[in-house]
Amino acid sequence: MRQTRVSAPSNIALIKYMGKVDPALNLPANGSLSMTLNQLCTYVEITETATATRWLAEAPAELPSGTFSGAVRVPKLTEAGILKVIRHHERVLAAVFELFPVHGLSLAPITPVEIRTANTFPADSGIASSASSFAALTFGTALHSALDPKAFTKVWEENLEFRRSFAKVSRQGSGSSCRSFEGPWVLWEKGAAAGLITPMPEMVDFVVLIATGPKPVTSTQAHHLVQTSPLWEGRTERVAERLKTVEAALGEGDIITLSRVAWAEMWEMHSLFHTCSDPFTYWEPGTLKVIKWLAPYIQEGGAEGSELTPPIVTMDAGANVHILVAAAEATKWQTILNKAFPEFEILQDTQGTGAKVLPALTKPVGTS
Numbered sequence: 333m334r335q336t337r338v339s340a341p342s343n344i345a346l347i348k349y350m351g352k353v354d355p356a357l358n359l360p361a362n363g364s365l366s367m368t369l370n371q372l373c374t375y376v377e378i379t380e381t382a383t384a385t386r387w388l389a390e391a392p393a394e395l396p397s398g399t400f401s402g403a404v405r406v407p408k409l410t411e412a413g414i415l416k417v418i419r420h421h422e423r424v425l426a427a428v429f430e431l432f433p434v435h436g437l438s439l440a441p442i443t444p445v446e447i448r449t450a451n452t453f454p455a456d457s458g459i460a461s462s463a464s465s466f467a468a469l470t471f472g473t474a475l476h477s478a479l480d481p482k483a484f485t486k487v488w489e490e491n492l493e494f495r496r497s498f499a500k501v502s503r504q505g506s507g508s509s510c511r512s513f514e515g516p517w518v519l520w521e522k523g524a525a526a527g528l529i530t531p532m533p534e535m536v537d538f539v540v541l542i543a544t545g546p547k548p549v550t551s552t553q554a555h556h557l558v559q560t561s562p563l564w565e566g567r568t569e570r571v572a573e574r575l576k577t578v579e580a581a582l583g584e585g586d587i588i589t590l591s592r593v594a595w596a597e598m599w600e601m602h603s604l605f606h607t608c609s610d611p612f613t614y615w616e617p618g619t620l621k622v623i624k625w626l627a628p629y630i631q632e633g634g635a636e637g638s639e640l641t642p643p644i645v646t647m648d649a650g651a652n653v654h655i656l657v658a659a660a661e662a663t664k665w666q667t668i669l670n671k672a673f674p675e676f677e678i679l680q681d682t683q684g685t686g687a688k689v690l691p692a693l694t695k696p697v698g699t700s
């Protein structure tokens with residue numbers, strides 16, 4: 333039985349994708365910019381089967397152990413969620429027919445498959461699980477379709493245009509997933525995402541886990557609702573300005589500017605949620621506690637007595653707070669964060685470079 337096993341990381345946006353101009357194709361109302369993560373990821377296992385293509389609520393076998401203490405989590409998908417996975421698998425299959433011949437790759441016989449997925453973090457919690465899930469499903473399906481997986485991997489690693497073509501296909505499943513194919517810093521404008529070359533130091537992302545239950549409003553609903561807010565007017569222009577500032581700051585490794593702009597952008601996106609036609613919030617009391625505590629570190633002057641560089645603080649569509657700091661200062665941040673918030677679990681991840689092939693199973697499938 334042929335089997336393919338891959339992983340793809342989530343990513344965390346400093347400038348947010350929020351609002352679509354074309355919901356069918358997931359074309360964004362504005363550009364966005366993110367840092368690709370590493371171990372906060374989705375594993376996907378695709379195994380040939382004699383029956384029909386289906387998604388199974390089972391974890392892939394033998395996953396590499398990371399820095400995460402807990403077991404990986406198999407997402408709880410609704411019927412609609414499972415259908416989305418199957419449709420996306422079919423979308424990628426359609427794309428390989430077009431893209432493989434252009435790059436001299438041959439197709440493996442297309443058979444029904446069983447798809448197993450698992451995340452290293454709680455789904456539905458505002459860590460973009462749709463980004464990592466759809467990136468992993470796109471990459472896994474493409475790799476599984478190759479007659480010679482080694483030849484595929486070589487083209488994937490050497491030809492950015494090839495990888496970016498699949499990022500575009502992935503975008504149609506979940507917009508933010510198109511930023512999980514390269515890294516660490518990725519800019520997504522209109523249809524296409526591309527990595528940026530920067531002198532930024534190695535970064536670490538702390539995620540203060542405040543709530544891990546299902547979100548009150550899905551990101552699909554949020555993309556629609558934000559456009560009903562009176563604050564929506566001028567958003568495209570404001571984001572274009574912020575993107576220019578952030579690109580320049582990344583080019584200079586200027587963390588202080590990144591910190592200020594990401595902070596303003598985070599407040600703006602959540603203000604859109606709070607002021608739309610049917611106002612809602614992702615914030616929990618713990619969210620406010622954490623961001624109020626962080627504010628002095630970001631605002632002019634810094635926190636009293638602190639010699640730490642201002643952190644880059646942001647939140648996705650969820651209650652959890654991401655705190656990005658230079659790896660050189662990560663140990664100090666870990667100590668003060670654990671002391672300030674003993675009641676919350678704090679995940680820690682590093683920057684990453686995008687989707688990866690997983691090591692082969694020690695006991696290949698179909699052997700006993």
Ligand code: PMV
Pocket residue numbers: 344345347348349350364460462463506507508509551552648649
């Ligand atoms: O890719 P989606 O449709 O799940 O949207 C993700 C939107 C945010 O995570 C809130 C922002 C972003 O740019 O990742």
